[in-house]
Amino acid sequence: MRLFTLSLCCILLSALAVAQSRKVTEKYNARAEAARAEVWGWDIAAFNNPDLSKIDTKQSAVVLAKHIDVKLLSTKDVNTSLIKFYVKRDFYYGTTVREMVKINDKVALEEYSQISFNKFRTLNGFRAKATTIIGVRIIKPDGTIKEIQVDDELVTEEDADKKKKSKLAIPDLQVGDIIDYFVLVEEMKATGESIDKQMFVLGDDKPIKRYSVHTEISDKFAIRYTTANGAPDFAILKRPGETTFDLVVSDLPALPTQLWMSPYRQIPNIRMNINYGGYSYGFGLLVPPGGYSRNIKDGDVINSSEILAKEAYRYAGSRGPVEYVDAVRDMIKIYQRDNEKLNKDSIPYYVYYAMRYMVFYRVLPQSRINVGLARNMHESNNMLFISLLAFTLRELDIKSDVVLATNRYGPESGELLDATDFEFILKTRTAKPVYMSSAGVFSHCNNFSTDYEGQDAHVTDVVGGAQRKNDPPFASKVKIPYSKPEENIRQEQYAISLDNKMEQLLVDRTTTVKGALRTAAQRDLLLFEDYYESERKALGVRESFMEAFADSRKNKSLADEYTNAFAEARKEQQEAFDSDVKDQFETAPKAPVAFKVRNMALRHDQPDFIYDTKFSLEGFLKKAGSSYILDVGRLIGGQLTIKPEQRERKVDIYEPFARTYEYNIDISVPAGYKVEGVDKLSRKVDNDCGSFMVTGELTGDKLHLTVRKVYKHAFEKADSWKSMLQMIDAAADFTGQKVLFKKA
């Protein structure tokens, strides 16, 4: 009987679940139908009467119209179909993106032929969920409009409690058609929940004939927005209980190029933050509910960044993170006990490297075994890292200030919106300030990321506290300098001889990598086992984790396991050096590369990464009767070539940093041969943007070649593109150069 009752309950419950599911589907379908009717009914001429007369049919696709509609409304202000569908909460948040696109080729057909979306997705918050509704219409070349019955065509990719994911293959879509589709994401939200930042980008990889935005925001919210790179301002209308923001722009060309761009600084865009209630700073109210503020003053963003820095600093001192601080202090004590006392100037450096050790190098028994090259890629939360440094230094009686710097690849001063637009750098309040930031496995103390170069940065004393009499002079602004091309340099020194069969080049190579080029090379090639041991010793850590494990009965076996993992990592390192040669010469070495790291460049006082490699290469010597031709130009490796469509450029050039590539090549002329063609090797292109210079000379039986390619600046105006091309083309041209070893 009990079994029967239980079975009955199960059946009833399952029937209830099915009924509920059906009810949800019915409600969804009703809501979707209403939403489609509303969107298709928008009174926007670009959609209702698209201008088909001037479509560029040479483009893969042309966006005839794009409209973004954002609604953030009190639930009392939304229509009934919404209220019926959703659990009523404090406000409704809906974003619709509608696009009408002319499909001109199969690539565009493929791009627009499928849509995958989350029909339902649960959010943080009681019964909170986001729903996505899509609508699709196809306009055939003869003008007939076919609306896709989306619900009939959908397949369900995932049907879980937290997410229902659906997929639609657009039927009857062909080259020559126009697809008119929208995606509406809507949520019911409570007052405490955050609103995603809106970003309106006035550009795409295809031309846009008309781009428009309409937002309706309830007066319960405060708005802050920033227009950047010449984006026009919204037309703003205050209505009872809400404010609308409208924007219309026409004929946006396809984005010009992807090479050396900084989209945040070059593509017109508007970024908008929406906050429930007002925006406040401390006790001051910046934007009241129902108000808005455009093009925020940098000062306001600095203020909120200061709050963030202070909070992070406070967190660094809290239970948990402060253990790192204590650990570093203990390391200093032991170091000073075993070595000489650190002078005050050295302490920031010790603290930086000790904290780096704690975060990236230290191994605990419960750590996962991870000693391969993937470990080199680790990065930390920069804000927390510098806060821990600041807290530790403060404990050691060294105060620090925080430098707020914009990123060259992010928004610039004057176009800032919030604290995330700044990078945070620590600056010790000492006679010789020490800068700390960008923590990674190989980051150096007192070394800026090149992303901040050339930026006017603000210095805040919120972490270090008010200036005291004995403090060094305080400047609230600093200009972060550009690094010079000779600081970011890769130098290659080759001693090359030919094998007896005249088939292979035998190469002895020394590579020195400096400055901003250094970290990438270290990440590719260095082994945890080596740099761990080097830093452990430098920091005066008495016992390595391997020694500790070996001495521990509990963890003894771990030492064996790490020994095995190290052996595996060494194989990986060998492959990395083989790849290093292959990448440089675009030819795989004939046998495993012999290598030796001369200087790992783990610290600012030994900054150059230097390693030796020895290997042989085939394919550079070509037999020509009794003579041999050497592809001497290929010894500098593959060079950047500019695609035809990139040769015209009207936008400024954001290079990563100024840099130099230098090759000193000595080639032994084989006995019995004389070398011809050396006179044709030398060349010199030197202009304001860069240079490419080659000198070749024959001394005895040695052909000596020096090649130097310099990118002089991190930033160039678009006008300089021709000068850039001269240098780039000269380097690419050189790769085809040859010399002849002629039988004497």
Add this chain to the structure above:
Amino acid sequence: MAKICQYLCLCYSILLSNLTSYAQNNTDKNVVIRSQEERYEFVAANDAANPVNIQQSLKAAYVCEQYRTTIPFAEFYDDKSKIEDVRVYVDNDRRKEVKPIFANYSIDNIFYSDAKICGLQLDLIKKGVETRVELEKSFLDPRYLTSIYFSEPYPVHSKVIAVVVPRWMKIEIKEMNFGGHNISLDKTYDNKKDADIYTYTATNLAARENDAQAPGPSYVYPHLLMLPKSATTSKGTQTYFNKTEDLYAWYHSLVQQIGDDEAIIKQKALEITKGISSDTAKIVAVYQWVQDNIRYIAFEDGIAGFKPEAAQSVLQHKYGDCKGMANLTRGLLKALGFDARLCWIGTDHIAYDYSTPSMAVDNHMICALNYKGKRYFIDATETYIGFNQYAQRIQNRQVMIENDKSYILDRIPDCKYTQNTEVEKRTLRVDGNALVGTVQHLWEGESKEYLLNRVNGTRKEKINDAMLRFLNDDNDKYGITNLKTSDVNNWNQQLSINYDLRYQDAVAGFGDDMFIEMDFRKELSDFTIDTTKRRADYLFSFKHHVRHETDLDIPAGYKAELPANLNVDRDGYAFHLTYKQTGSKVIYQKEIIIRNNWLAKSAFKQWNEDVQLLNKAYLEQVTLNKK
């Protein structure tokens, strides 16, 4: 101290917010399966639709032999199978906190599939300590358990597969690829269950490899092919695939349910062939229309994975999977009065043919056309291949052709490499340090299909530049002008491209001598195979045939010194590079033939030696000396 460690770990995880995956790969064979036991038992079910189920139980013990790590574990299931329970034990302690994740499994290039995955992260906590997964799974229908593999992603020390077959269940178990493996069979009878128990024990199995361009697993790894014949239970007798006829009968029953609307299809067929009078032209027009207008989208969804979509539906949607496209092609051709049939086929990824009655035999559907005593095969999923040309993946494969209640077995032609010939002819002269002249290219078969796929995969505004960069191999000195291309929208003819060439700096002049490299493309150079890493045979995508000729005018007052010829001729491939002087011309000819797209491991050493010879030959220069 423990608390401090916990804090530090927490902070560490906060600090290291941008980590990439911790896991190192298993190249060192760190992880092994010490033992794996799988049991498959056929059981009668109280379900008229599925009267026989299979209960699977699995116990796999993983061990790290060098250092502790974390590995993924995955078991697949679908609408015809379900995972009943998963349990994890570490060092024999049940770990209830390790919860499996059940999710849809998305497969590249498949739009929708009913495949699902049950995934776990297994911690191997210490060298030598076992982590064990126990799993129960059931199959609703014996037809869907087509094979049981012995090999795993990790080396297996010992694996036992027991198959419990009650005597009311008739099944053939075929042992596949057992050669070279240590696998034994013990057959016993269980009185109580009235069942035969087949117990296979395998030891020291190598891990599965992930080599690219490798044969499908059914060619390589030891496995049991499960061929259920029939079952007699209280629900009666259920016939599965006793013989190939049964397989066909099931396929045919699905085809009978399609429900094509012949009127709609006929109207479309007439529209496509309007104004065309010859039969062949009509056939080609239909084929090309389906290739060009129906997007291939793959579905693998229960019965929909076997039953073609109705032709009018595919027509309306303008997309379909292979079955839908084959059925539409058949419908259009039939509407025009041609004898077109559906064909089931296993591509070259599958080792079996229809002598084995199993759903594992095929994975594809095409259309056959009987016309004037000859049979042609049409596969519209190959978007840019011409009529009566065949993609490598279906060549020489057995096809099952519908023939009302019976079927016909036939084979797709095994095309020669000449189907895919690509020709380049250059007529050049020396102009300063440049070579100047004209170039003609022709592509056929799969080489043409490859190129057209690239062209149509490039955005319209970038096609010209992309084409130039394809032809000049990204070498800006290989200057191309006056580019003329044949109709890229008609792949039933050769694709031709002609252009004028100015190859700057191609002539190396030293003193009175000039040196010229006659080969620009150097196909297969450095195409050696790393025998230390590769375990699988190598499959070329198709049989290649490259014919190249460069005619170079010898400048007045010069004489030519020519490199030696190269002639390599093996069973599966050939490289011929020849230089000759005819009058005042140097003629360089190259022919590269891949006769057999399947390069066996045993041929790797010879292949590498031959590629070295080719590399060396490519480096030789023509010398022009002043007389």
